[in-house]
Amino acid sequence: PLILGIESTCDETGVALVRGRELLGDVTATSMDEYARYGGIIPEIASRAHLESFLPTLDAALERAEVDLGEVDAIAVSAGPGLVGSLTVGITAAKALAVSLGKPIYGVNHVIGHLAVDELVTGPLPERFIGLIVSGGHSNLLSIGDIATDVVELGGTLDDAAGEAFDKVGRLLGLPYPGGPHVDRLAREGDPGAIRFPRGLAAAKDRERHRYDFSFSGLKTAVARYIESLQDAGREVPQADVCAGFSEAVNDSLTAKAVAACQAADCSTLVVGGGFSANSRLRELAAQRCQEAGIELRIPPLRYCTDNGAQIAALGAAAVRAGVEPSPLDFAPDSSMPLDTIVAGSPTAP
Numbered sequence: 001p002l003i004l005g006i007e008s009t010c011d012e013t014g015v016a017l018v019r020g021r022e023l024l025g026d027v028t029a030t031s032m033d034e035y036a037r038y039g040g041i042i043p044e045i046a047s048r049a050h051l052e053s054f055l056p057t058l059d060a061a062l063e064r065a066e067v068d069l070g071e072v073d074a075i076a077v078s079a080g081p082g083l084v085g086s087l088t089v090g091i092t093a094a095k096a097l098a099v100s101l102g103k104p105i106y107g108v109n110h111v112i113g114h115l116a117v118d119e120l121v122t123g124p125l126p127e128r129f130i131g132l133i134v135s136g137g138h139s140n141l142l143s144i145g146d147i148a149t150d151v152v153e154l155g156g157t158l159d160d161a162a163g164e165a166f167d168k169v170g171r172l173l174g175l176p177y178p179g180g181p182h183v184d185r186l187a188r189e190g191d192p193g194a195i196r197f198p199r200g201l202a203a204a205k206d207r208e209r210h211r212y213d214f215s216f217s218g219l220k221t222a223v224a225r226y227i228e229s230l231q232d233a234g235r236e237v238p239q240a241d242v243c244a245g246f247s248e249a250v251n252d253s254l255t256a257k258a259v260a261a262c263q264a265a266d267c268s269t270l271v272v273g274g275g276f277s278a279n280s281r282l283r284e285l286a287a288q289r290c291q292e293a294g295i296e297l298r299i300p301p302l303r304y305c306t307d308n309g310a311q312i313a314a315l316g317a318a319a320v321r322a323g324v325e326p327s328p329l330d331f332a333p334d335s336s337m338p339l340d341t342i343v344a345g346s347p348t349a350p
């Protein structure tokens with residue numbers, strides 16, 4: 001079946017067409033360039049940008065895929081989590097298309113889509129695997145069977161998400177918004193061993209209770225204190241070394257716990273997804289540690305790490321394949337959609 005996927009959780013308007021596990025075409029428009037001067041996303045501007053971009057993005061995606069709208073068998077759209085105004089634009093457009101074409105609609109979980117997209121790149125997902133989601137809003141470890149019906153949360157961040165922590169450190173260093181990619185770039189020029197920052201939840205009592213959880217806010221505070229102490233002393237801040245030490249601490253925790261989760265569950269595949277999976281040190285360290293542990297690592301190429309329509313079409317296709325019921329036409333955007341709700345209105349199998 002031919003699935004049309006629509007993404008509009010935040011600032012990207014994404015539309016993609018997927019047949020089975022084949023990506024026929026996808027186009028993404030973003031309003032991110034507008035936010036650098038505000039230092040963050042302005043929801044009102046993002047909603048308006050979605051309104052303006054939707055139809056041109058849909059047309060471009062259909063053209064690239066060389067299909068007609070009438071050939072579409074089902075529509076998938078991000079139901080959440082995300083900004084309510086942004087979500088509403090995509091969901092309203094998707095419902096209008098579903099009604100006018102007389103096709104089913106699946107309101108899918110954007111975050112799970114970050115992992116589903118890898119099917120389009122690497123091929124079918126294994127029967128069971130460990131998922132690591134790292135993005136601006138999430139840092140979670142999941143045990144996954146069928147991606148459309150069986151997702152169990154093993155742990156998550158107790159405070160900041162990995163991307164959020166990078167953005168905050170970027171701000172501390174006076175880098176443009178969003179800081180994540182800038183901190184990553186500077187980190188590559190620095191010495192990761194020059195400054196040793198603390199790993200979150202490393203204390204003995206936390207190691208057991210929070211085996212698969214993360215905490216990055218203490219680390220961020222340590223970075224802030226370090227920067228302040230140098231500034232107070234009138235000394236220059238070694239930006240590259242700060243970024244490298246900070247990046248090492250975040251990625252050490254993420255990769256160590258992901259590998260531990262695979263080993264504890266006897267899973268031989270780790271799938272990583274989300275905007276932060278573009279991070280170069282994460283990709284390097286995950287590859288190294290998975291190889292040492294005999295785990296197959298799957299991380300989508302950079303363009304499928306950031307928010308896109310392909311991740312939504314991929315999860316919609318997986319839902320159709322698994323025989324999941326479509327969402328009721330009156331499903332609402334869910335700004336805090338939980339990770340175990342994969343399709344809006346559809347209960348997740350235990």
Ligand code: ATP
Nearest residue numbers: 135136137138163164178180181184275276278279
């Ligand atoms: P969610 O998917 O949880 O709803 P989101 O969609 O806002 O959150 P994404 O768009 O998936 O998040 O990811 C954006 C985040 O990824 C930002 O915090 C950004 O700084 C971060 N990011 C992107 N590239 C890099 C990189 N190379 N290194 C570190 N962080 C990065």
Ligand code: FE
Nearest residue numbers: 135274275307
């Ligand atoms: Fe995302």
Ligand code: MG
Nearest residue numbers: 010011012307
């Ligand atoms: Mg985003």
